[in-house]
Amino acid sequence: MRKVAVIGVGQSRFGELWDRSFRDIMLEAGVEALEDAGLEGKEIDALFVGNMSAGRYIAQEHVATLIADYAGLAELNIPSVRVEAADASGGLAVRMAHLAVASGMHDIVIAAGVEKVTDAGELSMEIMSSSADMEWEGFVGATLSAIYAMMTKLHMKEFGTTEEDLAMVSVKNHRNAVNNPKAQFKSEISVDAVLNSPYVAEPLKLLDCAPISDGAACVVLASEEVAKQYTDTPVYIKSSAQASDYLALHSRKDLTTMQSVVTASRQAYKQAGVEARDIDVAELHDSFTIAEIMAYEDLGFIEKGKGAELIREGIVEMGGEIPVNPSGGLKACGHAVGATGVRQVAELVLQLRGGAGKRQVECETALALNIGGTGGTAVVTILGR
Amino acid sequence: MLPRFWRKIRYRYDLIGTRCNTCGRNYYPPRNFCPVCRRRSSIEEVQLSGYGTVLSYSIVHDTPVGLKMEKPYVVALIQLDEGPIITSQLACEPEEVHDGMRVKAVFRKYGEDGEDGIIYYGTKFIPAEEA
Ligand SMILES: [Zn+2]
Numbered sequence: 001m002r003k004v005a006v007i008g009v010g011q012s013r014f015g016e017l018w019d020r021s022f023r024d025i026m027l028e029a030g031v032e033a034l035e036d037a038g039l040e041g042k043e044i045d046a047l048f049v050g051n052m053s054a055g056r057y058i059a060q061e062h063v064a065t066l067i068a069d070y071a072g073l074a075e076l077n078i079p080s081v082r083v084e085a086a087d088a089s090g091g092l093a094v095r096m097a098h099l100a101v102a103s104g105m106h107d108i109v110i111a112a113g114v115e116k117v118t119d120a121g122e123l124s125m126e127i128m129s130s131s132a133d134m135e136w137e138g139f140v141g142a143t144l145s146a147i148y149a150m151m152t153k154l155h156m157k158e159f160g161t162t163e164e165d166l167a168m169v170s171v172k173n174h175r176n177a178v179n180n181p182k183a184q185f186k187s188e189i190s191v192d193a194v195l196n197s198p199y200v201a202e203p204l205k206l207l208d209c210a211p212i213s214d215g216a217a218c219v220v221l222a223s224e225e226v227a228k229q230y231t232d233t234p235v236y237i238k239s240s241a242q243a244s245d246y247l248a249l250h251s252r253k254d255l256t257t258m259q260s261v262v263t264a265s266r267q268a269y270k271q272a273g274v275e276a277r278d279i280d281v282a283e284l285h286d287s288f289t290i291a292e293i294m295a296y297e298d299l300g301f302i303e304k305g306k307g308a309e310l311i312r313e314g315i316v317e318m319g320g321e322i323p324v325n326p327s328g329g330l331k332a333c334g335h336a337v338g339a340t341g342v343r344q345v346a347e348l349v350l351q352l353r354g355g356a357g358k359r360q361v362e363c364e365t366a367l368a369l370n371i372g373g374t375g376g377t378a379v380v381t382i383l384g385r
Numbered sequence: 386m387l388p389r390f391w392r393k394i395r396y397r398y399d400l401i402g403t404r405c406n407t408c409g410r411n412y413y414p415p416r417n418f419c420p421v422c423r424r425r426s427s428i429e430e431v432q433l434s435g436y437g438t439v440l441s442y443s444i445v446h447d448t449p450v451g452l453k454m455e456k457p458y459v460v461a462l463i464q465l466d467e468g469p470i471i472t473s474q475l476a477c478e479p480e481e482v483h484d485g486m487r488v489k490a491v492f493r494k495y496g497e498d499g500e501d502g503i504i505y506y507g508t509k510f511i512p513a514e515e516a
Contacts (some may be wrong), residue, residue, distance in 0.1 A: 141445060174486045202446070
């Protein structure tokens with residue numbers, strides 16, 4: 001397998017982009033990535049597009065071709081592939097692009113992610129919830145937040161995690177987003193504001209839950225040899241791994257561990273030749289605050305059950321030992337479903353280049369975790385200089 | 386919603402699961418293929434008792450559009466006495482529910498399709514009288 005570099009990154013603003021179409025936001029991220037890479041466009045060999053549900057959000061399928069077309073690549077007739085794994089679609093698109101270059105099949109490949117959710121209005125939440133098992137979870141009214149809420153209660157009962165611990169995750173991510181010009185929520189919130197926000201599914205409150213946002217992100221991958229023609233400071237994908245699990249929470253052996261995260265991260269560490277303690281900065285999938293705390297444990301940042309200590313002791317804050325979600329994470333940067341996994345990688349590339357502005361973390365090795373639904377898919381990407 | 390609902394109606398109304406005779410595991414929701422034994426699976430249907438214990442639950446306030454009239458409702462993870470864990474609604478007041486509560490299955494309405502007025506039924510759970 002060949003070494004693969006990221007030579008360009010771009011992202012649209014995340015949020016409720018009422019005035020912008022699916023095509024507009026994807027193009028904005030794509031143009032920024034190509035400019036960043038110094039590509040004209042015709043050098044691109046293939047395109048992978050992460051998207052969860054354009055069919056239901058905007059009644060448009062066949063979006064891989066739509067995006068190739070609007071990116072001005074239709075003349076070149078390059079292959080363009082849509083990748084779907086619920087809200088891990090973006091991370092998986094990066095992995096597919098990584099494999100396409102690492103294998104020697106292609107030299108320059110784009111991984112993009114895009115979702116336009118606000119057109120679906122009040123249906124956007126239940127479309128998101130269709131990442132769970134619709135026949136045996138969705139039918140009985142178990143929304144995504146309800147399923148995470150049941151995991152939360154078990155984690156609280158078994159390990160003593162509190163509602164204040166969860167609130168602190170949200171507060172941290174909001175504080176970080178203040179310094180991210182692309183973020184949806186650029187304002188600090190207090191622990192009390194989180195605790196006093198209305199329940200979505202008890203014990204999870206509105207401010208424990210990431211919004212469902214419009215947005216797009218794009219990264220350009222190239223083989224090591226080709227990358228050197230474009231940049232003197234390439235950032236490398238040291239490894240990527242994906243794992244699956246039972247779709248429905250009730251079928252899993254351990255209800256407070258995401259086995260997909262454990263499996264994917266151990267494979268990624270091994271392939272990259274690193275250990276959990278070597279990670280300097282991470283973008284983790286905080287679709288719900290409990291998901292970030294469980295991720296600390298399942299990634300091996302700390303032992304099972306002690307995740308809340310990392311937030312209580314400030315270890316995951318900016319300036320701490322392992323800053324988590326310097327971008328603001330899904331909670332505050334916004335969760336544009338299929339775009340999220342690509343956005344996470346774009347953020348870490350900026351961090352590793354030293355180009356993250358006011359939210360810069362000193363780092364050499366970085367990890368992104370993108371989760372589909374309640375943990376049925378996990379994608380881990382490790383990047384380094 | 387309609388076709389996939391009717392296909393599974395026997396299992397939803399009656400709490401019929403499946404058992405793998407190779408390894409002895411019970412499954413609900415039913416599986417036609419044992420994830421442990423795979424090709425060596427030997428599956429038959431099994432009637433479950435309908436009794437179980439609440440492992441975890443949530444009172445749901447942000448509901449799908451079709452369940453707005455029901456809110457707030459209680460969704461729970463219930464471990465059936467035969468072993469499988471299922472996700473179901475509890476047909477009782479939120480204040481009555483607690484972890485470890487014994488429950489039994491009952492036949493209840495789940496909601497209706499706004500456009501054609503079709504009513505969906507299935508299994509919910511209520512507090513069980515302990516003998
Ligand atoms: Zn078996």
